[in-house]
Amino acid sequence: MRKRQKERGFFLLETIVLAGMLVVMTSGLLLYRQGLHLNEQARFEAAAVSLAESELAYVQYYAVAKQENFAVGSSTRSEHVPFSTNPADGGADFTLSEEIERLEQETGLTDKNAASAYLATVRVSWQDWRLRERSVTLQRVICP
Numbered sequence: 001m002r003k004r005q006k007e008r009g010f011f012l013l014e015t016i017v018l019a020g021m022l023v024v025m026t027s028g029l030l031l032y033r034q035g036l037h038l039n040e041q042a043r044f045e046a047a048a049v050s051l052a053e054s055e056l057a058y059v060q061y062y063a064v065a066k067q068e069n070f071a072v073g074s075s076t077r078s079e080h081v082p083f084s085t086n087p088a089d090g091g092a093d094f095t096l097s098e099e100i101e102r103l104e105q106e107t108g109l110t111d112k113n114a115a116s117a118y119l120a121t122v123r124v125s126w127q128d129w130r131l132r133e134r135s136v137t138l139q140r141v142i143c144p
Contacts, residue, residue, distance in 0.1 A: 037129055044092055047081045048124040048136040051094060055122045056140045059098065063118065063144040070144055072118065074099040097123045103141065118142045 063070045075098055082091035103117040120142050125135035 041128060043083055044126055045136065047083065047092060048094060048126065051079065051081060051096065052122045052124045052136055052138040055096060055098060056120055056138055059100065059120045060140065060142050063142045067144045072100050072102050092126055095125045116144060
């Protein structure tokens with residue numbers, strides 16, 4: 001006479017607890033991934049602002065040093081910016097656009113005596129991890 005062994009499986013409560021643990025672990029991984037993307041975005045924005053500020057400082061220096069050769073116009077170029085001296089930190093490719101235009105001033109002075117004022121606009125753009133174009137635009141009034 002054989003005793004019948006009872007087949008056993010998981011209880012419903014055990015299955016629900018396991019599903020809850022999987023949901024919590026997956027949520028934690030998604031939050032970690034989002035944090036990495038936000039960190040990367042902050043690094044790109046900081047590098048773009050730094051690049052735009054240095055370009056505006058160069059334009060202002062050039063305007064003061066080369067007053068007679070300073071001219072209105074626009075230009076665009078690409079530039080690779082490393083994030084640090086460590087090559088493992090990587091870098092990014094930015095597109096730098098600058099536009100210089102003369103501001104019209106209403107004064108009673110003649111053109112020879114009137115001070116020239118220019119508006120320099122620098123736009124730095126890049127693609128984020130979703131391949132969307134992001135940009136930072138800075139402006140400065142320059143009086144050489």
